[in-house]
Amino acid sequence: MMMSHFKKVALTALALCMIGAPVHAAEGHKYPLPDMDWSFEGPFGTYDKAALQRGFLVYKQVCSACHGMKKLYYRHLEALGYSEAQIKTIAAEYTVMDGPNDEGEMFERPARPSDKFKLPYANDKAAMYANGGALPPDMSLIVKAREGGADYVYGVLVGYTNPPEGVVLGNNQHYNKFKSGNIIAMANPLNDGQVTYEDGTPQTADQYAKDVTHFLAWAAEPEMEQRKQMGVKVLIFLAVFAMIMYAVKRKIWEDVH
Amino acid sequence: MTDQNSSSPPPSAHDENEPTRRDFLFLTAAGMAAVSVGSIAWPFIDQWNPAKDTLALSSTEVDVASLQEGQAITVMWRGKPVFIRHRTQKEIDEAKAVDVTALRDKQTDDERVKKPQWLVMVGVCTHLGCIPLGQKTGEVKGDYDGWFCPCHGSHYDSSGRIRKGPAPKNLEVPQYTFVSDTLIRIG
Amino acid sequence: MGSNSDRKPFNNKTIEWIDQRLPIFTMLDKEYGKFPTPRNFNYFWNFGAIAMFMLVTMIVTGITLAMHYTPHANYAFDSVERIMRDVNFGWLIRYIHMNGASFFFIAVYIHIFRGMYYGSFKQPRELLWILGVTIFLLMMATAFMGYVLPWGQMSFWGATVITNLFSAVPIVGPGIVEWMWGGFAVDNATLNRFFSLHFVLPFVIAAVVFLHVWALHVTGSNNPTGLDVKGPQDTLPFNPYYTIKDLFGLIVFVAVYAMFIFFMPNALGHPDNYIPANPLVTPPHIVPEWYFLTFYAILRSIFFDFNPIMLAGFGGIGYYVAKVVWDKNRTDYFSTRNLIILGVSGFLTLVGFVGAFFPQLHIPLTNMVIIEAKLGGVLAMFGAVGLLFVLPWCDTHPVRSARYRPLYKAALLFFVAIVLLLGYVGAMPAEGIWPWIGLAATGYYMAFFLVILPILSKHEKALPLPASIAQAVLDEQAAKAAKLAKKGA
Numbered sequence: 001m002m003m004s005h006f007k008k009v010a011l012t013a014l015a016l017c018m019i020g021a022p023v024h025a026a027e028g029h030k031y032p033l034p035d036m037d038w039s040f041e042g043p044f045g046t047y048d049k050a051a052l053q054r055g056f057l058v059y060k061q062v063c064s065a066c067h068g069m070k071k072l073y074y075r076h077l078e079a080l081g082y083s084e085a086q087i088k089t090i091a092a093e094y095t096v097m098d099g100p101n102d103e104g105e106m107f108e109r110p111a112r113p114s115d116k117f118k119l120p121y122a123n124d125k126a127a128m129y130a131n132g133g134a135l136p137p138d139m140s141l142i143v144k145a146r147e148g149g150a151d152y153v154y155g156v157l158v159g160y161t162n163p164p165e166g167v168v169l170g171n172n173q174h175y176n177k178f179k180s181g182n183i184i185a186m187a188n189p190l191n192d193g194q195v196t197y198e199d200g201t202p203q204t205a206d207q208y209a210k211d212v213t214h215f216l217a218w219a220a221e222p223e224m225e226q227r228k229q230m231g232v233k234v235l236i237f238l239a240v241f242a243m244i245m246y247a248v249k250r251k252i253w254e255d256v257h
Numbered sequence: 258m259t260d261q262n263s264s265s266p267p268p269s270a271h272d273e274n275e276p277t278r279r280d281f282l283f284l285t286a287a288g289m290a291a292v293s294v295g296s297i298a299w300p301f302i303d304q305w306n307p308a309k310d311t312l313a314l315s316s317t318e319v320d321v322a323s324l325q326e327g328q329a330i331t332v333m334w335r336g337k338p339v340f341i342r343h344r345t346q347k348e349i350d351e352a353k354a355v356d357v358t359a360l361r362d363k364q365t366d367d368e369r370v371k372k373p374q375w376l377v378m379v380g381v382c383t384h385l386g387c388i389p390l391g392q393k394t395g396e397v398k399g400d401y402d403g404w405f406c407p408c409h410g411s412h413y414d415s416s417g418r419i420r421k422g423p424a425p426k427n428l429e430v431p432q433y434t435f436v437s438d439t440l441i442r443i444g
Numbered sequence: 445m446g447s448n449s450d451r452k453p454f455n456n457k458t459i460e461w462i463d464q465r466l467p468i469f470t471m472l473d474k475e476y477g478k479f480p481t482p483r484n485f486n487y488f489w490n491f492g493a494i495a496m497f498m499l500v501t502m503i504v505t506g507i508t509l510a511m512h513y514t515p516h517a518n519y520a521f522d523s524v525e526r527i528m529r530d531v532n533f534g535w536l537i538r539y540i541h542m543n544g545a546s547f548f549f550i551a552v553y554i555h556i557f558r559g560m561y562y563g564s565f566k567q568p569r570e571l572l573w574i575l576g577v578t579i580f581l582l583m584m585a586t587a588f589m590g591y592v593l594p595w596g597q598m599s600f601w602g603a604t605v606i607t608n609l610f611s612a613v614p615i616v617g618p619g620i621v622e623w624m625w626g627g628f629a630v631d632n633a634t635l636n637r638f639f640s641l642h643f644v645l646p647f648v649i650a651a652v653v654f655l656h657v658w659a660l661h662v663t664g665s666n667n668p669t670g671l672d673v674k675g676p677q678d679t680l681p682f683n684p685y686y687t688i689k690d691l692f693g694l695i696v697f698v699a700v701y702a703m704f705i706f707f708m709p710n711a712l713g714h715p716d717n718y719i720p721a722n723p724l725v726t727p728p729h730i731v732p733e734w735y736f737l738t739f740y741a742i743l744r745s746i747f748f749d750f751n752p753i754m755l756a757g758f759g760g761i762g763y764y765v766a767k768v769v770w771d772k773n774r775t776d777y778f779s780t781r782n783l784i785i786l787g788v789s790g791f792l793t794l795v796g797f798v799g800a801f802f803p804q805l806h807i808p809l810t811n812m813v814i815i816e817a818k819l820g821g822v823l824a825m826f827g828a829v830g831l832l833f834v835l836p837w838c839d840t841h842p843v844r845s846a847r848y849r850p851l852y853k854a855a856l857l858f859f860v861a862i863v864l865l866l867g868y869v870g871a872m873p874a875e876g877i878w879p880w881i882g883l884a885a886t887g888y889y890m891a892f893f894l895v896i897l898p899i900l901s902k903h904e905k906a907l908p909l910p911a912s913i914a915q916a917v918l919d920e921q922a923a924k925a926a927k928l929a930k931k932g933a
Contacts, residue, residue: 231707
């Protein structure tokens with residue numbers, strides 16, 4: 001909290017410095033990030049399992065074409081509320097390389113829950129080659145790895161606009177209000193109706209962005225619910241303990257004062 | 258707070274007026290300290306237990322459809338080899354014919370298999386942990402048409418039971434289930 | 445004849461049996477039971493015990509993390525994420541350790557401030573203070589190497605920038621840097637040696653802490669009045685009075701610490717460190733952890749090369765400080781001769797700076813570089829830490845506590861404000877007005893030790909001191925009672 005304020009001040013100061021420093025034109029224009037009301041915010045925050053499942057669907061059908069999630073295993077999907085059998089089915093949709101077998105050959109087999117998420121590209125070089133030189137970042141930790149967290153990720157997903165006058169976009173470049181620096185290689189990925197939801201949730205680009213951000217927040221901090229729940233207990237305990245210790249301290253010291 | 262008497266005796270001499278309240282306070286504090294130590298200790302103990310990725314590999318599924326009669330395969334399960342043998346009728350008959358009472362570790366063949374033609378067991382000699390021979394064609398199978406441990410000469414029969422040599426127990430049968438006729442899930 | 449002949453026997457048989465053979469209980473009772481401790485400590489005196497608690501916490505969680513961490517450039521980042529996701533309570537242990545570094549520094553910074561405010565560094569506690577600064581220095585080295593281990597972007601680039609500082613050393617610099625890297629850039633070899641050192645240095649710290657505490661128990665603790673203990677009426681046995689008070693303070697501190705661990709575990713970190721290290725992409729702003737920001741700002745405040753004119757000016761000022769300010773018997777600060785020295789060297793410094801920043805003026809000699817900015821920054825940074833070591837000889841005023849030294853108090857509190865300001869400057873990009881603010885603040889930092897403290901030592905007239913610690917406590921109680929009575933009436 002302390003630091004984020006600190007950083008806001010830092011960013012403002014940076015923006016001020018830029019007025020006199022044209023070198024930093026590449027930093028672009030700063031729009032304030034949308035301040036979203038996420039269910040996972042605050043000391044009692046929890047993830048919304050339905051949103052997580054929808055978000056996973058969006059990731060699977062849209063994002064995963066270019067963005068990998070190296071830190072995730074299919075078994076981790078249990079936290080989204082899927083049963084063991086469902087996870088097996090999801091994993092089995094993918095083919096992974098295993099081996100070597102007894103003949104020394106590598107072979108392909110359907111993925112199992114104990115396998116890592118299948119990556120879209122064999123390596124970073126291949127990913128860059130396929131994307132005109134830009135590397136689609138890994139999504140496992142994206143919410144933790146960006147200033148602004150979930151608000152920033154959501155902001156980028158909904159922040160595509162026409163460039164302001166004077167900004168000339170190059171080949172393979174797009175203008176985004178919230179992307180730091182405003183220039184982004186990824187084209188607007190989400191459009192209304194692109195992914196079919198079965199629970200009646202509106203199938204809009206905005207909803208997709210919210211859901212997939214929810215999913216990515218979980219992917220970055222799967223321990224969050226357990227952490228906060230434990231934290232509430234620990235703090236209540238410590239508060240009571242501190243009061244008792246204060247009383248003990250006064251008792252012991254009362255003879256001295 | 259209540260007692261403002263500045264000339265009261267030092268704390269080692271109990272304040273006679275309110276020993277109970279004082280003792281209750283001290284006991285509560287000591288109790289809470291004990292609870293804190295205990296609850297802090299648990300995460301540090303639990304982190305030595307198998308992690309989630311290790312647990313995820315604690316069961317494995319083996320498709321044995323392609324395994325011909327008389328053939329065997331070895332699969333890795335929890336860091337140990339598991340022998341799966343498609344037994345021939347002769348081997349099954351031999352295993353069943355044995356007089357159980359004469360064995361060191363008394364187990365009938367039926368107790369050791371779920372389906373007679375499939376023998377599934379952990380391929381670690383119960384003597385000192387070597388891997389017995391007998392899985393591959395051409396390997397020594399011991400005196401009882403089963404497995405032979407080259408380290409100290411334990412002979413196992415076609416049901417994996419110890420028949421001769423220093424090993425104290427039969428080869429261990431892991432927990433397994435038949436997911437389908439030819440798909441075995443170990444663990 | 446053994447060395448424990450004057451031992452008093454214990455009632456408990458087991459304890460007595462052990463104590464006869466190894467008088468550990470006699471020692472504990474002497475140093476932590478009966479140990480006579482000034483009766484007037486305030487809560488600032490909690491932070492030594494709190495720092496000790498943090499050291500133990502860091503060692504315990506650190507050893508635990510090392511059981512799961514892989515010190516290899518290809519696996520380090522993944523192994524940390526495995527700790528966060530798959531190891532039982534791994535996230536908790538890592539967040540305790542990660543935030544523990546910050547809270548260890550918080551405790552130690554407050555502890556250092558307390559030592560400065562109440563004059564705990566003064567005779568006869570100089571060595572105690574020096575051991576403390578040594579601990580601080582070791583902590584900085586340990587924390588820096590620890591931050592490299594997750595092998596994120598800030599880890600990698602922080603390591604690159606800081607190790608490159610040593611390239612400022614003339615002639616052998618580049619060789620030293622390559623030697624530290626074990627290669628031609630920060631890479632696997634660097635990570636491995638940093639892991640090894642990060643593991644072992646805390647035990648070195650523990651050893652120096654032992655010496656620190658030993659030295660403390662030789663001289664006894666200072667106290668808010670700074671007066672020496674004159675008799676039993678000034679002290680209380682350490683147990684139960686200070687064991688309980690320390691415990692209470694510790695619980696409050698841990699509660700704040702827990703708030704960070706459970707509710708904002710990454711607030712003190714940097715998001716970029718959740719991006720795996722990439723030698724091809726530098727993050728837009730490399731900032732060290734917050735506890736290094738002050739020293740980082742001092743490092744960056746020397747952004748100009750030193751030319752001969754400037755150095756001549758500095759030399760003159762240095763001569764004046766050494767010969768006049770530091771001489772206890774001299775007060776002729778503004779004698780004609782000294783004014784001339786000051787005037788000339790001040791003028792030379794000014795000319796040197798003007799020449800350095802306006803090369804188009806072609807002032808002779810100002811385009812010659814004697815000390816590069818990079819080396820100057822490194823020297824300033826190490827100098828800033830080094831000054832802490834010599835603090836007992838900068839401030840030789842006979843009165844310890846700032847309570848009775850209003851001028852020292854003002855100068856010290858302003859020094860604290862400057863340290864905080866430098867911390868702020870350290871987080872700012874090095875452009876615009878910031879480096880200049882940093883330069884001015886660095887100037888005060890240095891002058892505080894080298895000029896202000898010696899002058900105050902010579903001239904500051906202290907307020908009347910209480911007769912004893914016990915008297916001070918009584919006075920305080922009387923004042924409090926009077927205040928209460930006034931309120932009641």
